[in-house]
Amino acid sequence: xxxxxxxxSILAIALVLVVALSAVFVGCxxxxxxxxxxxxxxxxxxxxxxxxxxxxxxxxxxxxxxxGSSQGIKDTQDxxxxxxxxxxxxxxxxxxxxxxxxxxxxxxxxYDGVAVIINKEAxxxxxxxxxxxxxxxxxYGTPIGGISLPVSREDGSGTRxxxxxxITDAEGNKLIDLTKFTSGIQIANGTNIVMTDVAGNVAKxxxxxxxxxxxxxxxxxxxxxxxxxxxxKNGTYKLARPFLIVTKSGAELSQAAKDFIDFILSxxxxxxxxxxGYVAM
Numbered sequence: 001x002x003x004x005x006x007x008x009s010i011l012a013i014a015l016v017l018v019v020a021l022s023a024v025f026v027g028c029x030x031x032x033x034x035x036x037x038x039x040x041x042x043x044x045x046x047x048x049x050x051x052x053x054x055x056x057x058x059x060x061x062x063x064x065x066x067x068g069s070s071q072g073i074k075d076t077q078d079x080x081x082x083x084x085x086x087x088x089x090x091x092x093x094x095x096x097x098x099x100x101x102x103x104x105x106x107x108x109x110x111y112d113g114v115a116v117i118i119n120k121e122a123x124x125x126x127x128x129x130x131x132x133x134x135x136x137x138x139x140y141g142t143p144i145g146g147i148s149l150p151v152s153r154e155d156g157s158g159t160r161x162x163x164x165x166x167i168t169d170a171e172g173n174k175l176i177d178l179t180k181f182t183s184g185i186q187i188a189n190g191t192n193i194v195m196t197d198v199a200g201n202v203a204k205x206x207x208x209x210x211x212x213x214x215x216x217x218x219x220x221x222x223x224x225x226x227x228x229x230x231x232x233k234n235g236t237y238k239l240a241r242p243f244l245i246v247t248k249s250g251a252e253l254s255q256a257a258k259d260f261i262d263f264i265l266s267x268x269x270x271x272x273x274x275x276x277g278y279v280a281m
Contacts, residue, residue, distance in 0.1 A: 035063050104248065116206075116207050116227070117208060119204060141184045149205070151187075153190075
């Protein structure tokens with residue numbers, strides 16, 4: 001009887017150990033997810049960073065969505081993502097200078113130029129556009145040589161806000177303060193759509209993230225300066241803006257999200273930023 005009781009005890013202990021070990025192994029194989037949404041300009045860089053991180057961290061999946069800078073910021077405020085992406089600074093009150101997009105912690109991960117692009121077959125005198133020319137094209141439809149159809153981004157785009165903030169007429173009036181643009185303006189919901197539209201029409205001009213440039217379109221000088229990483233870095237190319245990630249203030253980030261942010265800011269992460277054509281921190 002004692003032998004039988006001892007055997008039952010051993011079996012019970014063994015069963016407990018099997019269950020415990022199974023839980024450990026299941027836990028080890030569990031995939032951790034990090035959800036990121038926001039800027040269509042930051043997204044291509046973020047996807048490359050995510051792929052590099054996942055390669056070394058097999059149990060983590062970084063989900064990179066888009067929707068625009070304002071959407072990414074709102075998603076973060078509403079707790080709908082772990083990390084938001086923005087290709088502009090957070091909005092401030094024009095009088096007080098205080099942030100109006102609140103409840104957020106921001107981290108700059110790169111700096112990027114906004115490239116003005118035209119069709120590869122189009123030409124502009126000196127391959128150059130000025131502030132005043134761009135303002136007149138977008139505000140009134142005033143052609144720049146054979147360019148007469150401006151392409152802009154949708155409301156909520158960080159790239160649009162950066163562009164509209166920088167482009168002024170001779171009196172210093174900004175595009176961002178206009179309530180009405182030329183009737184000929186075309187709105188494109190994303191970087192790739194801008195490039196496709198411009199690549200398909202010699203009369204169109206648009207603007208995109210410098211890091212997204214490819215050989216389907218042609219970048220032109222802005223106020224006489226080439227859109228290059230070096231010129232953004234040395235400050236001579238003025239049509240530039242920060243790339244930010246934002247998290248919700250006071251929220252407890254998962255360890256995977258924290259580690260991914262650390263990776264982005266690390267030497268390895270910033271090397272990828274530079275390799276992808278952006279200005280590293």
